[in-house]
Ligand SMILES: Nc1ncnc2c1ncn2[C@@H]1O[C@H](COP(=O)(O)OP(=O)(O)OP(=O)(O)O)[C@@H](O)[C@H]1O
């Protein structure tokens with residue numbers, strides 16, 4: 001019994017220690033934002049990388065998500081003659097949940113993995129040490145721009161995903177299910193509240209930060225050559241994905257739970 | 259010994275460093291005077307790179323003291339560490355060029371990011387440094403991945419000296435270079451020390467290079483400095499370890515952990 005409790009305690013302590021290390025890493029990196037120098041070039045480059053180059057994949061996933069949502073809710077709701085709710089269901093699910101979550105997961109796979117691999121390679125080839133010897137703080141030069149890029153560009157991406165997702169629902173609704181276009185659009189913003197979109201954007205900012213933090217953290221602490229970098233990449237994607245789903249629940253509960 | 263350490267540029271005492279259970283440095287004592295060129299020799303895996311990384315502050319030793327210009331640097335805070343690092347330039351064993359930047363941006367990195375110099379001015383200095391290591395201006399616009407290993411090493415050397423730091427650390431500067439280019443690099447290091455008054459700590463396996471660039475040679479073995487002396491003395495050190503090393507003999511007190519096939 002004692003041994004069993006000790007094991008649980010050890011796991012719990014390990015969890016606390018890991019959380020502490022992560023918080024420390026994030027804190028140190030964010031603290032560099034309050035003093036010069038600022039590497040604006042690096043920030044811009046990361047924003048383009050995270051935001052702009054994710055547009056195709058995010059757009060594609062968003063449009064199909066909206067389309068399938070319309071199709072599914074139609075077949076479901078027609079069983080109790082509530083087809084009219086399709087537009088509302090699509091817009092609420094996309095803005096509140098699916099837009100941010102699917103964008104977050106796609107970006108975790110695309111950007112989080114790339115960050116972990118790039119920073120991890122820099123770590124195992126001494127490039128991070130080289131930065132230090134050239135009077136450049138790696139947290140300031142490598143990590144902060146990525147964290148900011150995640151934080152700022154994910155809400156923008158999600159806004160785009162929301163629009164494309166709703167448009168996907170509209171396409172299916174109008175051209176396949178035969179809704180009146182005007183009525184569908186009316187239904188779309190009839191029940192939509194500011195909070196629905198805002199909560200989605202807050203989620204997006206948090207998810208963007210999580211993806212970048214996991215990518216940087218695991219890359220920064222990788223060791224042992226190509227294998228270590230591969231492992232860091234896996235950890236970055238898996239931990240970011242899990243945390244996205246956990247925080248998705250927590251933020252939803254904070255906004256809409258009562 | 260310890261009272262003269264105030265005059266040395268670098269003074270290391272009782273330095274210990276382990277990785278997990280593996281003890282790498284086990285009480286290293288070494289000094290390096292201002293404008294002196296110290297060369298550290300020793301077998302592969304004895305911890306030469308680890309020693310230099312400890313001095314530069316990239317690794318944190320478990321015990322011991324490292325004084326630079328008489329100031330203790332072990333356990334220094336972030337701000338003070340940042341100021342101290344401005345004195346250093348380092349060539350890494352694996353070159354460690356930034357592969358997301360062009361060659362000239364690599365060389366100019368310390369000037370642009372570290373010293374906030376204008377890009378154009380920094381580029382001119384970078385091209386001059388590249389020329390000093392035998393690379394023409396056309397190389398400046400290439401990416402590090404497009405260079406041969408020896409060229410990468412020379413770019414890394416140019417990057418280390420670009421900011422004209424007070425103390426230079428060279429981890430195997432001539433490994434992977436042909437003998438003629440190796441000699442060009444040796445000359446360059448000697449020039450840095452003689453003309454610019456730079457203090458240089460180099461690691462090398464290349465005894466030709468060591469004899470050429472060193473004012474003093476120290477040998478690291480099993481976590482300690484087992485011998486040190488002026489360069490001419492390596493040939494009559496009366497130390498069996500040093501003798502074996504400089505003559506490159508498989509038999510002797512240094513046991514290589516290999517088994518006959
Ligand atoms: N980051 C690290 N983690 C674990 N062990 C390490 C690490 N860095 C070095 N070591 C160990 O420390 C020992 C010394 O390594 P070091 O790189 O200093 O050798 P070296 O003397 O420079 O050898 P070489 O001449 O081959 O470059 C090695 O046995 C190595 O396994």
Ligand SMILES: [Mg+2]
Nearest residue numbers: 306307351429
């Ligand atoms: Mg080495």
